[in-house]
Amino acid sequence: MININITLVAFVIVSIAYMVREVWRPEILRRGAVAIFVAAFLLNTVLVINRWIEAGHAPFSNLYESLVFYAWSVGFAYLILEYLYGMRIVGALAAVLIMLLLLYASTTDESIRPLMPALQSNWLTIHVVTYFIGYGALGISFITAILFLLSWIRSGKNPSETTLGFEKLSYKIVAFGFPFLTLGLVTGAVWANKAWGTYWSWDPKETWSLITWLIYLGYLHLPLVLPRLNIDRAKIPLIQSSCLVLAFLAVIFTYLGLAYLPSATDSEHIYGNK
Amino acid sequence: MLSKKNVVQSEEGLLWSFFTSVKLAVALIFLIAIACGLGTFIVQDKTPEEYKARFGDSLASFLQLTQFTQVFHSYWFTLLLVLLATNLVCCTIDRWRGTLLQLGFILTHISIILILTGSIIGLWFGEKGVLWIAEGQKAEQFNLRNGTPRPLPFELHLDSFITEKHPPKYDLLSYVKDQHKEKFLYTELGKPQPIPKSPYVVTIKDYIPDAALLEEAINTSEEAKNPAIFVQLYGSENVAVEGWLVAKDRNWYVDRKRDLKLEYRWVESSEELKKVNVINPSKPTLTVRQKEKNVSQEFQAEVGRSYTWEGYNLKVLDFTLDFTQRTRPLKEQQPNNPGIQVELDGPQGKENRWVFANFPDWDEMHPTKYKELKLLCEIPQDISFVSQQVRILQGPNDQRLLAYIKGDKVVESFPWELEKKYNIGDSGQQIKVTKFYPSFGVKQSVVKRSDELKKPALYVEIDGPRGKITDWVFAEAQQATAYTDGNLFLLYKQMGENIKDWKSKLRIVDGGKTVMEKTIEVNDPLKYKGYAFYQASYDPQNEKLSGLQVARDPGVPLVYGGFFSLCFGIIFIFYIKPLLRRRMSASGMQEGT
Ligand code: HEM
Numbered sequence: 001m002i003n004i005n006i007t008l009v010a011f012v013i014v015s016i017a018y019m020v021r022e023v024w025r026p027e028i029l030r031r032g033a034v035a036i037f038v039a040a041f042l043l044n045t046v047l048v049i050n051r052w053i054e055a056g057h058a059p060f061s062n063l064y065e066s067l068v069f070y071a072w073s074v075g076f077a078y079l080i081l082e083y084l085y086g087m088r089i090v091g092a093l094a095a096v097l098i099m100l101l102l103l104y105a106s107t108t109d110e111s112i113r114p115l116m117p118a119l120q121s122n123w124l125t126i127h128v129v130t131y132f133i134g135y136g137a138l139g140i141s142f143i144t145a146i147l148f149l150l151s152w153i154r155s156g157k158n159p160s161e162t163t164l165g166f167e168k169l170s171y172k173i174v175a176f177g178f179p180f181l182t183l184g185l186v187t188g189a190v191w192a193n194k195a196w197g198t199y200w201s202w203d204p205k206e207t208w209s210l211i212t213w214l215i216y217l218g219y220l221h222l223p224l225v226l227p228r229l230n231i232d233r234a235k236i237p238l239i240q241s242s243c244l245v246l247a248f249l250a251v252i253f254t255y256l257g258l259a260y261l262p263s264a265t266d267s268e269h270i271y272g273n274k
Numbered sequence: 275m276l277s278k279k280n281v282v283q284s285e286e287g288l289l290w291s292f293f294t295s296v297k298l299a300v301a302l303i304f305l306i307a308i309a310c311g312l313g314t315f316i317v318q319d320k321t322p323e324e325y326k327a328r329f330g331d332s333l334a335s336f337l338q339l340t341q342f343t344q345v346f347h348s349y350w351f352t353l354l355l356v357l358l359a360t361n362l363v364c365c366t367i368d369r370w371r372g373t374l375l376q377l378g379f380i381l382t383h384i385s386i387i388l389i390l391t392g393s394i395i396g397l398w399f400g401e402k403g404v405l406w407i408a409e410g411q412k413a414e415q416f417n418l419r420n421g422t423p424r425p426l427p428f429e430l431h432l433d434s435f436i437t438e439k440h441p442p443k444y445d446l447l448s449y450v451k452d453q454h455k456e457k458f459l460y461t462e463l464g465k466p467q468p469i470p471k472s473p474y475v476v477t478i479k480d481y482i483p484d485a486a487l488l489e490e491a492i493n494t495s496e497e498a499k500n501p502a503i504f505v506q507l508y509g510s511e512n513v514a515v516e517g518w519l520v521a522k523d524r525n526w527y528v529d530r531k532r533d534l535k536l537e538y539r540w541v542e543s544s545e546e547l548k549k550v551n552v553i554n555p556s557k558p559t560l561t562v563r564q565k566e567k568n569v570s571q572e573f574q575a576e577v578g579r580s581y582t583w584e585g586y587n588l589k590v591l592d593f594t595l596d597f598t599q600r601t602r603p604l605k606e607q608q609p610n611n612p613g614i615q616v617e618l619d620g621p622q623g624k625e626n627r628w629v630f631a632n633f634p635d636w637d638e639m640h641p642t643k644y645k646e647l648k649l650l651c652e653i654p655q656d657i658s659f660v661s662q663q664v665r666i667l668q669g670p671n672d673q674r675l676l677a678y679i680k681g682d683k684v685v686e687s688f689p690w691e692l693e694k695k696y697n698i699g700d701s702g703q704q705i706k707v708t709k710f711y712p713s714f715g716v717k718q719s720v721v722k723r724s725d726e727l728k729k730p731a732l733y734v735e736i737d738g739p740r741g742k743i744t745d746w747v748f749a750e751a752q753q754a755t756a757y758t759d760g761n762l763f764l765l766y767k768q769m770g771e772n773i774k775d776w777k778s779k780l781r782i783v784d785g786g787k788t789v790m791e792k793t794i795e796v797n798d799p800l801k802y803k804g805y806a807f808y809q810a811s812y813d814p815q816n817e818k819l820s821g822l823q824v825a826r827d828p829g830v831p832l833v834y835g836g837f838f839s840l841c842f843g844i845i846f847i848f849y850i851k852p853l854l855r856r857r858m859s860a861s862g863m864q865e866g867t
Contacts, residue, residue: 109458121797123797175848176848178844178848179848182840183841186837186840189837191797193830194798194799195808196808196810196823197402197799197806197808197823197824197825197827198402199830199833200393202318204314207313207314210307210310211310211311214306214307214310217303218300218303218304218307221299221303222300224296224300225296225297225300228296228297229297261314261315262315262316262317
């Protein structure tokens with residue numbers, strides 16, 4: 001049995017390996033760090049598949065399952081982006097993010113519950129999988145945005161030294177994740193229409209998914225607008241990175257925070273709404 | 275086509291450049307996001323009273339005036355969407371070049387227009403509502419969200435409604451009182467499970483999927499501490515009823531026809547044995563209280579009798595054991611809701627009033643001439659209007675007497691013996707006492723009834739500061755199983771929603787003919803003539819009532835077209851275009867968007 005704790009420890013090892021690689025650059029870790037990441041990711045994959053078999057339905061019906069699956073999605077998105085762009089130190093932070101998610105998951109109730117009828121749909125599976133891969137990528141763009149902001153602060157707010165390229169990388173990552181986010185939004189609407197006969201009902205969860213989507217959409221249009229505005233060119237990446245941080249906070253809120261909304265009691269699908 | 279750069283800065287040109295600017299687009303996108311946020315932070319679409327209670331008068335009226343209480347139906351939100359649509363159209367026209375690389379840009383921007391148009395069509399020409407329909411019924415209309423009925427252009431029949439359930443799943447839950455902590459335990463056998471941060475260890479020793487608690491009568495001593503007899507009552511040949519009569523507990527039985535009463539009495543002396551025909555005062559009573567004078571009086575509530583008291587005349591008009599069955603003979607009524615009808619006569623004239631034993635406040639909730647009078651009635655549990663009684667008497671030194679009483683007279687009496695059948699007068703019934711336990715007791719044991727998961731039980735050992743205890747924990751037990759110190763509790767219960775699916779077998783009759791039949795379930799609606807019927811809910815109180823959602827939305831094809839165009843456009847922009855670009859620049863072509 002692959003246990004969640006083993007996976008957690010594996011990701012601790014991954015983040016240590018990445019840090020060691022970043023600081024001392026030993027030859028074995030040049031590719032080795034990613035290999036360790038892949039191994040830990042496989043453990044996480046087994047965790048998800050085991051759960052899927054055990055529960056007899058796609059494993060995102062409660063908070064525990066969705067956290068474990070989100071951890072998997074971050075790993076999945078990271079590995080693709082690593083392949084596409086080469087992510088350097090970002091991998092360490094991705095591993096930390098996965099660790100946090102698994103840690104949170106291990107504190108929640110892991111018992112398997114039968115699915116309510118509305119959740120028994122293939123559209124739901126597509127909807128959640130696409131959303132979470134999108135969220136996974138956007139989680140990584142959050143990391144790069146934070147890295148940009150940190151390097152910007154460390155360089156004494158002197159932009160010429162923040163040439164790590166994190167703002168460009170962030171944009172590429174969002175460009176990878178945003179189509180998944182859109183598919184998630186659209187399949188969610190299609191599923192709602194299949195199940196209830198309304199593709200949109202301004203339910204808090206729906207509304208917040210739209211808000212998140214709109215913020216990322218705004219972010220993607222920013223490069224068309226900011227250069228034409230009367231602002232310091234050097235500040236442009238700063239605005240963009242801040243926008244990304246804000247956008248990911250909206251993701252987290254959509255995912256976990258809705259139970260705190262005054263309108264939460266009216267919603268059909270909010271996790272942890274005990 | 276207008277080209278932005280060459281337009282003279284006329285008013286028209288200003289307007290055009292306003293509507294073609296990406297600045298406006300980004301501003302609108304963020305504004306709409308903020309508006310949506312407002313629409314979730316402020317609770318929407320409630321009544322004015324609720325807003326007043328929540329925000330106070332002035333803030334509430336401000337929120338309502340600005341339509342912040344119905345953001346998504348507000349004029350300004352619609353205006354934002356109209357501006358967005360205009361902006362998109364203008365932008366797209368302005369930058370139209372018709373190249374392949376622009377495909378995604380065009381598709382995504384058109385998609386938003388399609389979705390918005392489709393939703394407007396749905397809003398103006400569509401209808402949505404609910405329909406509750408019972409099995410075997412038909413419906414020719416449904417109710418819109420606001421309750422207005424809408425006709426259907428055909429008949430919808432519900433031939434059957436099926437609720438499928440998951441096999442129930444039971445969880446063992448522990449609760450530590452002083453920490454206020456609950457925890458789910460594993461239901462694996464044999465594994466000791468320490469309860470975190472507490473001194474208890476729980477081990478499950480055994481499991482029965484369908485357990486029954488057997489209660490077995492036993493005799494605990496030969497001394498007559500709790501005498502009881504086991505009695506069989508015969509109809510003609512067969513045992514009709516049998517059971518224990520316990521002298522100091524439930525010592526009587528009234529048969530279902532309320533025709534015969536059995537009674538078992540333990541007498542301490544041979545003197546008492548002679549009082550066999552003493553009647554118990556098991557008669558209904560009526561108590562009247564005059565509230566102002568604070569005096570009260572109890573009367574025998576015999577139908578037809580009158581009493582004069584404190585200047586009132588009371589007459590008992592009727593007596594029933596079950597108000598809804600009161601027209602039937604008393605013997606056939608079961609004591610579900612006993613009551614007495616009383617006629618009050620006094621200074622204000624006559625008045626009839628019902629008084630119910632189980633609802634003592636009933637008379638005060640109904641208008642009356644005589645507010646100062648409070649009536650109460652008491653109906654003894656073993657009340658019987660039986661004509662026949664059998665009294666079984668027993669005392670020390672083997673004194674035994676069985677008496678058959680008809681009317682209020684002892685017809686015959688004789689010493690009884692175990693295992694002997696006696697005729698009950700000439701009623702055709704017979705009686706036999708088969709067992710006598712001087713000290714009646716009940717022993718409980720747990721047995722397995724079947725292998726099916728019906729009423730599971732766990733045999734649990736709890737180890738704690740006061741040593742080990744073992745006990746059976748039954749699923750859905752009324753009370754939690756407690757450890758000796760009263761601080762640890764175990765509860766074994768079915769958790770969560772176990773409805774697997776609801777299915778409605780629907781049939782559409784149009785023009786007198788069945789034109790369509792389909793069993794719908796959640797996620798699989800029936801569609802006919804533009805109407806769609808969705809399985810939406812069920813009534814937990816009435817398993818035969820199916821809740822359907824009805825929707826007719828002619829805008830859906832446009833919206834779905836928009837969805838498709840949006841998804842494909844975005845995939846094109848972010849995944850396909852970069853590849854095309856790379857290929858083109860590799861082959862030396864240059865193109866911009
Ligand atoms: C629905 C999602 C949208 C997506 C995915 C999207 C995407 C894009 C992309 C990728 C571009 C750059 C065109 C290119 O370089 O090929 C673009 C341009 C543009 N978008 Fe959007 N857009 C969306 C919605 C909107 C909306 C709602 C508006 C405004 C009402 C808008 C206004 C514009 C404008 C004006 C441009 C042209 C910028 C230029 O060519 O300089 N977009 N959009």
